[in-house]
Amino acid sequence: MSVQEKLRSKPQWGSGFGQFACWVAAAVVSAVCLSIIGYLVFQGWHSLSWKFFTTDPSESMREGAGGGVRVPIVGTALLIVLAVLVMFPIAVGAATYLSEYMDESSWFTRVVRTGLEVLASVPSVVFGMFGLALFSMPIFTFLSSSGAEGASQAFGRSFLVAAIVMGVHVLPFVIKVSEESIRAVPVSYRRGAHALGITKWRSIRKVVLPAAAPGIVTAVILGMGLIAGDTAIVWLLLGGTTTMGASNWWAPSQFLQVLRGTGATLTTYIFFNSPAGDGNSPQLAYAAALVLVVLVLALNVIASIVGRRRKRQGS
Amino acid sequence: MSSSELAAAPGADRSLKRVDLASASGSRWSESVMPLLLASAAIFSGLVVTLVVFFVAYNAVPTFRAEGLSFITRGGWDTQINNAFTPSKTVFFGAEPLLIGTLLSTVGAVLVSLVLGTGCAIFLSELAPAAIRRPFESLVQLLAGIPSVVFGLVGLSIVVPFIQNYVVPANAANVVPEIPIEGASLLAAITVLSFMILPFFVTVAVDSLRAIPRSYVDGGLALGMTKWRTITRIQVPAAAPGLVAGLVLAAARATGEAIAVSMVAGAIAFSPNLNHGPLYMLLMPIRTIASSIVETGGDAMSIPSIASALFALATLLLLFSLILSLGARWAFAWFNKRMGVRQAGGVQT
Amino acid sequence: MSDTFASDSAESLGILETLVRPAVSRAGEREAESTSAPMVTVNGLGVAYGSKTALEGVSMLIPERRITAFIGPSGCGKSTALRCFNRMNDGISGFRISGGTVLLDGQDVYARGVNVTALRRAVGMVFQQPNPFPMSIYDNIALAVREHERGISRSTLDGIVEQALRQANLWDEVRDCLTQSALSLSGGQQQRLCIARALAVRPTVLMLDEPCASLDPISTGRIEELLLELSADYTIVIVTHNLAQAQRISDKVGFFLMGRLVEFGDALQVFEASARPETAEYVRGAFG
Numbered sequence: 001m002s003v004q005e006k007l008r009s010k011p012q013w014g015s016g017f018g019q020f021a022c023w024v025a026a027a028v029v030s031a032v033c034l035s036i037i038g039y040l041v042f043q044g045w046h047s048l049s050w051k052f053f054t055t056d057p058s059e060s061m062r063e064g065a066g067g068g069v070r071v072p073i074v075g076t077a078l079l080i081v082l083a084v085l086v087m088f089p090i091a092v093g094a095a096t097y098l099s100e101y102m103d104e105s106s107w108f109t110r111v112v113r114t115g116l117e118v119l120a121s122v123p124s125v126v127f128g129m130f131g132l133a134l135f136s137m138p139i140f141t142f143l144s145s146s147g148a149e150g151a152s153q154a155f156g157r158s159f160l161v162a163a164i165v166m167g168v169h170v171l172p173f174v175i176k177v178s179e180e181s182i183r184a185v186p187v188s189y190r191r192g193a194h195a196l197g198i199t200k201w202r203s204i205r206k207v208v209l210p211a212a213a214p215g216i217v218t219a220v221i222l223g224m225g226l227i228a229g230d231t232a233i234v235w236l237l238l239g240g241t242t243t244m245g246a247s248n249w250w251a252p253s254q255f256l257q258v259l260r261g262t263g264a265t266l267t268t269y270i271f272f273n274s275p276a277g278d279g280n281s282p283q284l285a286y287a288a289a290l291v292l293v294v295l296v297l298a299l300n301v302i303a304s305i306v307g308r309r310r311k312r313q314g315s
Numbered sequence: 316m317s318s319s320e321l322a323a324a325p326g327a328d329r330s331l332k333r334v335d336l337a338s339a340s341g342s343r344w345s346e347s348v349m350p351l352l353l354a355s356a357a358i359f360s361g362l363v364v365t366l367v368v369f370f371v372a373y374n375a376v377p378t379f380r381a382e383g384l385s386f387i388t389r390g391g392w393d394t395q396i397n398n399a400f401t402p403s404k405t406v407f408f409g410a411e412p413l414l415i416g417t418l419l420s421t422v423g424a425v426l427v428s429l430v431l432g433t434g435c436a437i438f439l440s441e442l443a444p445a446a447i448r449r450p451f452e453s454l455v456q457l458l459a460g461i462p463s464v465v466f467g468l469v470g471l472s473i474v475v476p477f478i479q480n481y482v483v484p485a486n487a488a489n490v491v492p493e494i495p496i497e498g499a500s501l502l503a504a505i506t507v508l509s510f511m512i513l514p515f516f517v518t519v520a521v522d523s524l525r526a527i528p529r530s531y532v533d534g535g536l537a538l539g540m541t542k543w544r545t546i547t548r549i550q551v552p553a554a555a556p557g558l559v560a561g562l563v564l565a566a567a568r569a570t571g572e573a574i575a576v577s578m579v580a581g582a583i584a585f586s587p588n589l590n591h592g593p594l595y596m597l598l599m600p601i602r603t604i605a606s607s608i609v610e611t612g613g614d615a616m617s618i619p620s621i622a623s624a625l626f627a628l629a630t631l632l633l634l635f636s637l638i639l640s641l642g643a644r645w646a647f648a649w650f651n652k653r654m655g656v657r658q659a660g661g662v663q664t
Numbered sequence: 665m666s667d668t669f670a671s672d673s674a675e676s677l678g679i680l681e682t683l684v685r686p687a688v689s690r691a692g693e694r695e696a697e698s699t700s701a702p703m704v705t706v707n708g709l710g711v712a713y714g715s716k717t718a719l720e721g722v723s724m725l726i727p728e729r730r731i732t733a734f735i736g737p738s739g740c741g742k743s744t745a746l747r748c749f750n751r752m753n754d755g756i757s758g759f760r761i762s763g764g765t766v767l768l769d770g771q772d773v774y775a776r777g778v779n780v781t782a783l784r785r786a787v788g789m790v791f792q793q794p795n796p797f798p799m800s801i802y803d804n805i806a807l808a809v810r811e812h813e814r815g816i817s818r819s820t821l822d823g824i825v826e827q828a829l830r831q832a833n834l835w836d837e838v839r840d841c842l843t844q845s846a847l848s849l850s851g852g853q854q855q856r857l858c859i860a861r862a863l864a865v866r867p868t869v870l871m872l873d874e875p876c877a878s879l880d881p882i883s884t885g886r887i888e889e890l891l892l893e894l895s896a897d898y899t900i901v902i903v904t905h906n907l908a909q910a911q912r913i914s915d916k917v918g919f920f921l922m923g924r925l926v927e928f929g930d931a932l933q934v935f936e937a938s939a940r941p942e943t944a945e946y947v948r949g950a951f952g
Contacts, residue, residue, distance in 0.1 A: 015543035022442055025434025026451060032510055033458045036469050043472070093356030101350050102357070112361030119364040121640030122633065123571025125608045126371060129629040132616065133370040168367075171360055201349045229462030231574040232605075236612050270464045275471050276578040286472075289465045296460050530795035534858070537752060537791070538808035538865060539784035548807060553798050653798070 040293060044286035052287060069288050072269035075159075076295075078258075079234065079265055080227050082163030084220060087171050092209075092216060094171075095178035100204055120172035128236030131165035132156050135237075158260045162237040169233060170223040177222065181215020182208060214306050221303040225296045231267040238262050240272045266292045371633060374626035377619070382407050386627060387414055392584035392602070396611060399621050408624040410631070412586040416601035417635075419501055419587060420576065421569040424508035428516050428565050431509070433551070433558070436520035441546055459514035467578030470507040475499050475579055483598055490591055494599060499581035502597040507575050512565035519564060523557025524550055526654055556653055560646035567639035571632065573605035580606060604628050604635075703728040703869060703899040704749060708764035711744055713756065718744045722764070722925040724918055731891060731900045733910040733931070736920035737951065742903045745920070746871050749773065749901070750787040751780055769868070785812060788862035792874040794854035796846035796861075801838050804846045804857060805829070805864045812865060824864055832860035833890050852883025859890065869899040877905065888913050907947060911935055919943045 055068025102109050134140070136156035185208050193203035209216075239262045264272070266288055273285035378386060389409025399406045435455070439448060479498030487496040527550050535545035551558070581600020584607065589596050602610070608628050616622045702725035711719040719741045726732045734742040747753045748766055751773060766773045773783060797804050805825045810816060825842070829835035834856045838849070846857055855875055862870060872891070876884040884906075891900055892913055904910050910917055910931065917934040919927045919942070927934060927943045938944040945951065 015541045018543045018547065019442055022434040022438040025431045026438040026443070029431060029435055029458070029510075029513065030451060030454050033454045033461075036461060036465070037457075039469055039473065040465070090356045090360060093353045094360040097350070097353035097357040101353065112357055115361030115364050117644065118637060118640060119360070119367070121567060121636045122364065122367060123573070123605060123636055125571065125573040125605045126629045126633050126636070127367070128612070129374075129608065129626060130367045130370050132612075133374045133626065134366075168363055171363070175360060199346050201346050225460060229460070229464075231462065231464040232609055235574070235609055267462060267464045270468055271574065271578075274464075274468050274578060276467070285468060289468050292462060293465055296462060297457070300456070300460050528795075530791065530793060531797055533752070533791065534795040534797065534861075535808070536755070537750065537784055537789040538811075538861065539781040540808060540811050541781055544811060548811075549797055 037293065040286055040290045043283070044288075044290040047283050047287035048290070052284075069266070069269065069284065069291065072264045072266045072288060073291070075238075075263045075265040076228055076267070076292075078159055078263075079163055079166060080224050082159060082259070083166040083170070083227050084224065086164050087167030087174065087223075088220060090167075091171055091174040091219075092178055095175045095182055095216075096204060096209070098175070098179050099182040100200075100208070116172045116175060119168075120176075122169075123232075124169055124230050125232040125236070127165050127169045128233045131161055131233065131237045135161045135164075157237050157239055157262050159238065159263060160259050162234055165233055165237060166227050166230065169230070170226050173226065174219045174223045177219035178212070178216045181212040181219065184215065185211045214309055218303045218307040221299050221306065225299040225303070228265075228292065228299065229267065229296050231271055234265050234268050235271060238265065238268060240264075240268055266295070368633060371626055371629045374623060375630040377623040378408065378627040379630075386410055386624075387631070390584075390586060392607070396615065396621060399618055399624075400615075406620055408620075408627075410604070410607075410624075410628060412584045413602055413604045413607050413628065414631075415586045416501070416580070416584070417570055417603040417605070420504045420508060420580070420601065420603055421566055423501070423505035424512055424569045425562055425566050427505060427509035428513045429562060432513050432516040432520060432561075432565075435513070435517050436524055436558075437546055437551070439517070439521045440524040441542075441550075455514045455517055458510065459518075463511065463572060463575045464578075466507050466511055467575035470503060470575060470579040474503050474506050478503055478598070482594075484594075487595075487598070491595060491599075494583060494585055495581075496595070496598050496600075497581075499579055499600050500598045501580065501587055501601045504576050504580040504601060504603075505597075507579050508569045508572060511572060511575060512568045515568055516558075516561040516565040519561030520554070520558050523554040523561070523650060526557070527553045553653070554650075556646055556650035560643050560650060563639055563643040563646055567636055567643065570603075570635050570639065571605055573603075573609045576603050577606035577610050582610065604632050608632075701728050702726060703769060704901075705767040705770075706745075706764070707767070709745070709748065709766060710762035710764050711741070711748060711753070712758075712760055712762045714758035717762070717923055719748075719923050720762075724925060724928045726899065726901060727916060728899050729895060729897065730915040731895045731902065731913050732916040732918065733914035734901070734903045734918045734920060735905075735907060735910050736926075736946070738905070740920040741923045742920045743873050745925075746789075746873055746901060746903055749869065749871060750784050750789055752784075752789065754780065785865045786867055787869045787871060788865065788867035790855070790858050790862055790870070790872040790875050792877050794851055794858050794878070796849070796854050796857050798845070798847060800843045801846050801849070801857060802842040805861050808861065809864050828860040828864035829857075831863050831894065832856045833886065833893075834860055850883075852879050852886065855879060855883070855887060856890065859887070863894075863898075867898065869901065870894065872900070872902045874903055874905060876909065884909070907935075907949075919946060921946070 052068050053073065054070055056071045098109075098112070102112075140156070140161075189207050189211060190203060193207045194200075198206070241262050241264060270285050270288050270292065273281050273288070275282055382389075386408060387410055389407065390411045391409045392412055395406045395408045435451075439452060439455075443451060475498040477498075478500060482502070483496055483498060484490070531549050531553065532545045535549050536542070540548070580602065582602070583600045584602040585599055587596045587599040587601060608625055611621065612625060616625065704726040706722055706724050706726070709719055709722040710717070722741075722745060734745065736742055744753065748761075749768070753759045761774060768783070768787065772778075797807065799807070802825055805828050806821055809821060809824055826835060826839075829838060834853060837853065838844075838857075846854065849857060859870075859872075859875075876887055879887070888909060891902065894900060895915075902910075902914070914931045917927075917929065917931045918925055919934065919938075919940075921942055927938060927940045929939070933939075934943060935947055938947060
């Protein structure tokens, strides 16, 4: 073909179609995501009120008896706080060790890392079953009440139990993100500390960890989002009740009993009240779902703000 | 200054110490104890999984000992659960329909996710202008953050009625009288699961595509290939191992999902079949391994045979998750190896 | 895999001969032939990236079926000029033509309605770093050919692949391992593969951007010899930092400095009797 012929030939068709298909895919996904949020707002918005947040769910079986969402919100908050308390020291400790002390080539390291990776792949339902198996054992009655089965078995379900299991569930994730943050601290910081004669642990405690703090905080906040959103563990280990373990649960003297008792979180509340559950207030399920999504979103946004601050500081 | 002047200066009473190597800035106690504490945290984290596996499997032993492999080849889960409440009957559980349900829903969701997700990944890494790219990335992350119960709720409110009103043929009750075809179905499960697992696949796929060196694309463009063809003929094939890893990850997420599936897939442990054609197969209700655990769990756990059966299900789920997780790890290693070979290629003689 | 140093050495004597032969005779060899028509006409070409000027007022006539070399210090616009000929600059953000034209065989390359992918078939490009696709040797060449000629039969394709590899002096070394990954070849072989790949789509012009920059002297010599052979059939434009290389193989030379084409003429004249003082200084090695 002469040059003139080559330049004037028609371009291939078909490329445009492929690109168009990709745009369509992106549009579909965007639409679905926005519709989910939009639908929750649409269905749940009018149920939101001050009363909604401050009343407990109604016990009555009357259709649309409603009530509020106070217990579930407190339940979610309680679960998050307890779970973080349980897993935070272990996560940070393990992450520090993995980053600062661990020898990457030893078999010991490989065992730990494989173990963490396998742990990360366990679905949350299985964690729920694990919790039931472990904490039904009689030695653990202090964590939950001993149930109708008597002294041979602990009831195995309570906030404490759920929090512990939840902590284990998010442990691999928090460790991974924390370890990355600790590793990201420049080597020059450590060398500078050592050159000043500061010993290893002290330099970690005083220099490395504070520098990695924003990243660790990000990890914990993201973990809180995971905890808030999980249903399977909570459903199995906390049940579908809508009341707390003690009638006047806000009183400090009842605190331990509340922890050892069952209750509700936002997720079980939604599950319970959805058309698939036994509850009879589907409208409230939407409202609670809206609250939950906003909560998780807010946590993610906070986490990314903290994460961005870390980037600005660290580089 | 002379030494006598130095001695007379203020603060001169601080004589120069000899270097004392014996003292350190931290107590020796913390230097030796802290690493041990940290190590124990690491050991615990690494080994707690064995605890999980042990307790779950241990409680599953009664079922497996009583039934062996027939646990996964036999059907009839629902009736068996009912029968188990009667103490006089010895029940053997059959989880086969649950396995089929898990398999079909996972495969379906992975396929949909592959198609939509590849399009989104190409869009994000190659086609989107910067102004659209960042918001869309946020949307995908948002999708990843939506809790499963919310997916289930929306699925129940929108997807299931939609299927019931627009997809289920009017005479369904006559065609398949033995089970209710009412929208809660395999199709609903696949739909909901696809969007739940999509962000996982897209994230990995985008990273894989971005890891392909620009020089390959430039080479293709210089040969007169259109941009789209460089994407489909050069970039995507090169990124394929990464895409596989993303798919495996997504599949793992789908198998483990209990709540959303239990809300939209119907409450019947039924093995979908092709007896009435592919459409009806999609419209049949199913149960998966994970959804059965949450549905049957709770009060039914007080009956030992049921409890053990549920632990058996959990053990199966654990096994699948393990296989998929190892598969993903292997796929990632394959991808990294390919990337490494590329960079090291062209060694001069 | 036949590419060891030993197998190279059989031909290396011929290459060394090429390397040491005085530059004068090479460049002057084709003077006797009638001056050929210009394949690429550049008229007052200006290029800018955003607010930064990369090229200004570049004018030259690149002759058909000769080797034209662009020389000059780094960052002075040689590669930018090259990429204007096949419009590879189009993808760089901020790029614009600030003036002038580029005519390929009389056709304005930047005219509206020009099929850019067809342009890139007509004007092939080989890059500084060999960049074979992560596929087999066969597929590297076949990929673009299949793109442009849909429904091509396997036997025709085999023929094209063989011809391209022969043209690039690579056939004998890889004929038995065409299905092996291209990345397992040595650097010199990969670069010849990239040349074969470019030749397979039958271009009119072949451009090479510092093709030997990452290669050892033996491989460099083989590619130079290859280019001399190819110049009988293709118009070749080469960007090079290696002045000796330019002297060895080129017919016409363009000297770029700070975005301007300072001098353009016969290689003999540019190197021995430069019209401009800057050219003379650069060629002497006063700066680089």
